[in-house]
Amino acid sequence: MSFEEKLMSQKKPAFPVTEELNSYLIKHSRNIKIPVFYEDLLRFQGSVTVYDNNDNDTLWIRVYYSEFERQEIDLSLKKVYTILHSNGNEDTIQYLNIDAVDYCTFGNSKPFRIKVRNILNDNYTYFYVKKTDASRIYGLELEHMLSPYNLNYLVYKNTLIEEHIAGIPGDVFIKDNLPNCSALEKAQIAKEFVKFNERCMIRLLGDMRSYNYVIVPTHDFDNVVYKIRAIDFDQQCFEGKFKVYYPQFFKENITMVQLVGEKLSSPSIEQYKLEERSIVAKRILSSEKRITELVSCMKNDVISTEKNIDLLKQQIFDFTKDIPFKKSDNMGEILENALSFVKRNYENVSMR
Template sequence: MNIQKVVSYLTKFCKFSNLPSFEEFKEGFEPDDEKYRNSELDGLEREFEPTELYISFTRMSEKNNLASKIASHLWGGESQTLDFFKDIKITDVVEMSYADHKPLKVSVNLKGGIEKVFYAKPFDERRLAGLELVHLLSPDKYNFSASGEAIYEDEIPGIEAEEFEANYKGDPFKNESYVSELVKLDFLTQLLLLGDMHKRNYLVSSNNITGEEKYSVRPIDFDKIFLISKIEYADVLSTDKDKILKFLGKEKYDSIRETVKGEIRKRYYENKNRINTFLEIINESDKCTVYASDLRNSLSAFHNDIDIAYIDNFGELLKVHFERMLEP
């Protein structure tokens, strides 16, 4: 990516500041070996267990100051530390040691005992691309702040779909609210070409404000965006689609897809200029365009248009794909 264009773009939309690097924030935190030894989990459960971290008391003030700066921009939109966040206290730090980039989950206390959580991650061009595009196109907002060497993200509520399905009483694929959310996620995944969208990479949350349990599903992993050779691989429902079609019926299935397509289309029109500017930046990213040749051929076949195979500009290729997917 052209770093000057990235900084200019993100600064314009309050997404960039001179925040601590990921390594600067993480430095000094060590695994809590005693908790690991005393863990009752084993096998795969232990492999996917987050690692509790601790830091010496003498360095806690230093880390709280860094957290104050991050919080001021992430939750307050200001590059300078705001008074409200000066007394922030880190209460827990967990490393997602099973994930590719080993992000940190940081829990903090604000004034008045308010609890908040943010995630600290190394700066990654593909993750930035995914976060920004899903923020602009998804019906949900994704709050994040970036520096040249880190991305800090507001917590998204929910549990991993794998855990949700394992603990669900009954068959989760016979819950219309949950299944409908998977159909919506499937469309978003195909639109944004999200690779590696397995059940640890999207979260499920619920509410029963109306007296009826309603679910929401949101993707959280964008590190593999565009890293697919065929659009068919960007398919959340690849193994469950027949079961879902049988449960919902084709008419309702199609209606759900049309509904979310309409919501995303409106977001696309609202943010079209900003999206086009960002697509120009993506075009200059070697990491984002690594599978460009395969994607051209795949999208050409998917949209039944041979001309797509000859689009050299990756940003233009994505724009054509978006507009074809969102056609009324």
């Protein structure tokens, strides 16, 4: 049995969207009628394997539809793009082309990736069509409120539309880019991994193996600044083992963990953890009403198993010695107590 199979308990099922969560999505303009469903895209007639620039199988296939189906699907996907990016204004549809529809059979969500090109200037972008899963929606919302990044997505009935998160996949970056980074850049990446690790743990986002996050390089004067962004939110508050919520414990991230050990001292690591906890606490305070609404949905929802809930609340209690964790009845209450713990510690420090 592999390390991940020991760490990850089982394949996570997709959880349905409750009426309460649906009402939350409507209130915050996340639930909008769209002209195409996930099942519509499954009607493809054939496919070919998609390879990367080095002729490696990407685990995506490019799908093809009958001529009649293609016209209808292309128009519907263009309309989805306008809903996602321009509030449904269809004036630009004539300038859009659907260059590719790719399907991934790897992983839980089995998404479709849509490549949209502006024919006036050849600029292109992507979006994803997936089956709805309450875990993923909770993960997207928490990322939107608690991370440095805003997320753009839509939900309608059984279909989830997600905006593409640009960046270099973590596994590709570790293999191809990291060896060529300067010593200063490596130290900065190590710092970002510590902060990313802490942020995932605080909001209980699991399974951040290297292919589930991206590295985003940004040029700043004569330096390149690197940030780390999660791109997969299926494992929000599902697993019972606390280690699953730490990216550092996955073998795919061993190079990043070693980098942290080489480039950062223990006091620096603690400093960056404290900085990230403080930043997350400020975000909790600034979005407190909306977070409370979301957590209320989670507390009335079933997004994990009793076994996982019992294990996680005990392991977090062992880590924090905070009594409310032992009294948690579901994943929503565990997350509520985790966010309260971070906020409380921040407020206590601020009052000194």
